[in-house]
Amino acid sequence: MYQYVLGAVFGIFMAQYIYQMHGLFEMHFIAFIGSAMLITYQKWKLQIPLAVVVVLHHASFAYMQYAGYDKVYFTQLDFMSLQTFIIHVILASLIFFICGLWAYQFQAYSKTHIEQSFEIGKLQEEQLKKEALLQGERQFYEFFESAPEAIIVQDMDTGKLVDVNANAVKMFGFSKDQMLGKALFEMSPDKQPDEIISEEKAATTIAKAMAGEKAIFEWEYRDANNVPLITETRLTKLSIPGRNLLRSSIIDISDKKIAEAEIIALNESLEAKVKDRTEQLEVVNRELEAFCYSVSHDLRAPLRIINGFSKMIMQKEAANMNQAIRENMDIIMKNATHMGQLIDDLLDFCRLGRSDLTVKATDMNDMVKTVIDEVQSDNQVTLPEFQLHELYKVKCDPTLMKQVWTNLISNAVKYSRKKEKPVIEIGTTHCNGSTTFFVKDNGAGFDMKFSDKLFAVFQRLHKVTEYEGTGVGLALVHRIIAKHNGKIWADAKINEGATFYFTLPNY
Amino acid sequence: MQNNLNNQIDILLVEDNPYEARLTISSLQDQNLANKLFHVDDGAEALDFLFAKGQYEDRENESNPKLILLDLNLPKIGGLDVLREIKANDKTKSIPVVILSSSKLDADVVTSYMLGVNSYVVKPVDFDVFSKAISDLGSYWMLLNESSVLLLLAKTRLVA
Numbered sequence: 001m002y003q004y005v006l007g008a009v010f011g012i013f014m015a016q017y018i019y020q021m022h023g024l025f026e027m028h029f030i031a032f033i034g035s036a037m038l039i040t041y042q043k044w045k046l047q048i049p050l051a052v053v054v055v056l057h058h059a060s061f062a063y064m065q066y067a068g069y070d071k072v073y074f075t076q077l078d079f080m081s082l083q084t085f086i087i088h089v090i091l092a093s094l095i096f097f098i099c100g101l102w103a104y105q106f107q108a109y110s111k112t113h114i115e116q117s118f119e120i121g122k123l124q125e126e127q128l129k130k131e132a133l134l135q136g137e138r139q140f141y142e143f144f145e146s147a148p149e150a151i152i153v154q155d156m157d158t159g160k161l162v163d164v165n166a167n168a169v170k171m172f173g174f175s176k177d178q179m180l181g182k183a184l185f186e187m188s189p190d191k192q193p194d195e196i197i198s199e200e201k202a203a204t205t206i207a208k209a210m211a212g213e214k215a216i217f218e219w220e221y222r223d224a225n226n227v228p229l230i231t232e233t234r235l236t237k238l239s240i241p242g243r244n245l246l247r248s249s250i251i252d253i254s255d256k257k258i259a260e261a262e263i264i265a266l267n268e269s270l271e272a273k274v275k276d277r278t279e280q281l282e283v284v285n286r287e288l289e290a291f292c293y294s295v296s297h298d299l300r301a302p303l304r305i306i307n308g309f310s311k312m313i314m315q316k317e318a319a320n321m322n323q324a325i326r327e328n329m330d331i332i333m334k335n336a337t338h339m340g341q342l343i344d345d346l347l348d349f350c351r352l353g354r355s356d357l358t359v360k361a362t363d364m365n366d367m368v369k370t371v372i373d374e375v376q377s378d379n380q381v382t383l384p385e386f387q388l389h390e391l392y393k394v395k396c397d398p399t400l401m402k403q404v405w406t407n408l409i410s411n412a413v414k415y416s417r418k419k420e421k422p423v424i425e426i427g428t429t430h431c432n433g434s435t436t437f438f439v440k441d442n443g444a445g446f447d448m449k450f451s452d453k454l455f456a457v458f459q460r461l462h463k464v465t466e467y468e469g470t471g472v473g474l475a476l477v478h479r480i481i482a483k484h485n486g487k488i489w490a491d492a493k494i495n496e497g498a499t500f501y502f503t504l505p506n507y
Numbered sequence: 508m509q510n511n512l513n514n515q516i517d518i519l520l521v522e523d524n525p526y527e528a529r530l531t532i533s534s535l536q537d538q539n540l541a542n543k544l545f546h547v548d549d550g551a552e553a554l555d556f557l558f559a560k561g562q563y564e565d566r567e568n569e570s571n572p573k574l575i576l577l578d579l580n581l582p583k584i585g586g587l588d589v590l591r592e593i594k595a596n597d598k599t600k601s602i603p604v605v606i607l608s609s610s611k612l613d614a615d616v617v618t619s620y621m622l623g624v625n626s627y628v629v630k631p632v633d634f635d636v637f638s639k640a641i642s643d644l645g646s647y648w649m650l651l652n653e654s655s656v657l658l659l660l661a662k663t664r665l666v667a
Contacts, residue, residue: 300630304530304634307633308526
């Protein structure tokens with residue numbers, strides 16, 4: 001609105017100015033400065049208020065002159081005729097028209113200009129979008145081409161390959177053109193390693209993949225040179241509308257397979273080696289068994305003969321022999337018997353090496369009582385006093401464990417029988433996940449200096465004349481405890497007694 | 508001690524060690540059981556004797572011994588194989604067989620009983636114990652035990 005007011009103000013100002021200049025002709029041109037200035041607003045309508053002022057001004061002056069009002073004057077003209085008025089108005093209107101047209105054109109141009117700029121902006125934007133799209137496509141293609149696995153796209157409607165990546169070309173050794181147009185199973189052997197016909201197996205896995213299920217499987221292909229290609233293939237249905245595409249991602253696992261086969265072969269050879277060694281061990285065991293057998297049979301027979309013939313002589317010829325000969329014969333027989341005992345003990349010791357443990361929960365209390373009864377009935381000497389503590393139940397081989405108790409208890413009885421009041425204490429303690437048993441006597445004891453000989457075969461710490469024995473008993477005990485993964489040790493003092501400890505692991 | 512082949516043989520002793528054999532025979536003599544004893548040295552000979560083959564072709568094998576004392580460790584044919592043959596043959600399987608062995612091996616004992624041995628005795632080293640064992644054996648099998656052979660004879664006589 002103020003632009004229109006401004007137009008009117010310009011008009012009034014010019015009218016006043018021209019009037020003050022007494023209507024000089026030249027002044028009229030100056031009067032159009034306002035009109036020209038309004039062009040900058042680019043609105044042709046702004047010329048209207050100017051034109052109205054010019055028309056009203058001239059008309060009112062002409063009228064006043066005509067009416068005889070004498071204060072109105074014009075320098076050049078005495079009187080404004082109608083003709084002059086019309087010429088004035090037409091000239092002024094022409095100028096206003098030109099200025100209005102100019103303003104109009106101005107506006108029109110600038111509008112076009114804006115529109116064009118806008119248009120260009122839009123075009124540029126589109127261009128950018130297009131480029132971004134192309135870039136994305138290129139990236140995806142790059143992914144596809146440079147994927148570490150071979151990728152093959154198959155059109156399920158035609159069954160033919162429609163795209164393969166660089167690795168596929170490399171893996172299969174065909175050119176890209178050769179591959180396109182082939183079907184996937186044309187590059188596979190007739191049968192897979194699991195003897196299933198390739199075409200049938202492919203059909204089931206493809207069906208699975210097309211149903212959107214996970215389909216990863218091992219597949220053997222044949223490359224361009226008909227060399228087997230063992231792969232892990234993953235099938236994925238591609239979700240491109242209107243097309244039935246299946247993507248196969250193929251990883252060559254031939255090397256892995258070879259490594260696997262090597263590992264299997266290695267394991268087999270290892271197993272074979274173990275079997276070999278086991279067989280060797282078994283052979284050694286059998287030899288040992290044969291050895292024991294011959295010891296048992298061949299060594300005992302001569303002893304029996306020595307013993308038997310000595311006895312026969314003693315029975316039939318006793319009357320013809322003097323005391324010394326009879327004593328010597330006695331020594332022969334005693335020693336033959338002793339050697340028989342040695343052989344028997346040694347055999348027991350050998351046999352133990354071959355037998356397996358039959359472990360079961362065992363009540364040591366019952367076992368120890370039975371053993372004490374048996375030991376006592378075998379020894380007609382002074383019976384020792386037994387102090388029995390409650391024994392823990394353990395898991396062990398009862399037959400072998402009874403042998404342990406028998407040997408330890410009969411030892412205790414044997415070595416304490418020369419005491420006035422022999423006392424044997426049997427008990428148990430628990431510590432560190434194992435159970436420790438002990439057999440304590442107050443007998444002859446031994447020097448701890450020689451304790452390392454205690455558990456060795458045929459090693460004895462006492463003279464046979466003092467205490468009979470073969471030196472196998474404790475070795476046997478030691479072997480049985482070791483077989484149970486236990487430990488055995490002893491503590492003793494000469495003439496004050498000995499304590500034998502052994503532990504058994506808690507199974 | 509060799510008996511006349513055609514006399515009735517009560518005990519067949521199969522033992523390769525002559526001294527062992529002598530000890531055994533000596534123990535049986537005390538019980539008067541050694542008179543009708545026949546001693547062979549090896550397994551092959553034992554089978555020849557029982558089935559009247561080879562050097563014993565001429566033996567009238569009408570009657571079997573009443574007891575066989577068999578050692579295990581024998582030359583040519585082992586004791587266990589002899590036992591197998593005896594127990595596999597209808598003619599001889601009813602003869603009581605006692606194994607006299609030095610071997611205490613579990614496997615031997617089990618196999619012997621599986622093959623149908625009537626008794627398994629481990630020969631003790633001590634002569635007194637040995638002697639007693641042998642004479643006990645003799646008197647048990649020869650005197651106490653009812654022999655199937657005798658029963659069989661009695662039966663055939665009844666039928667006749």
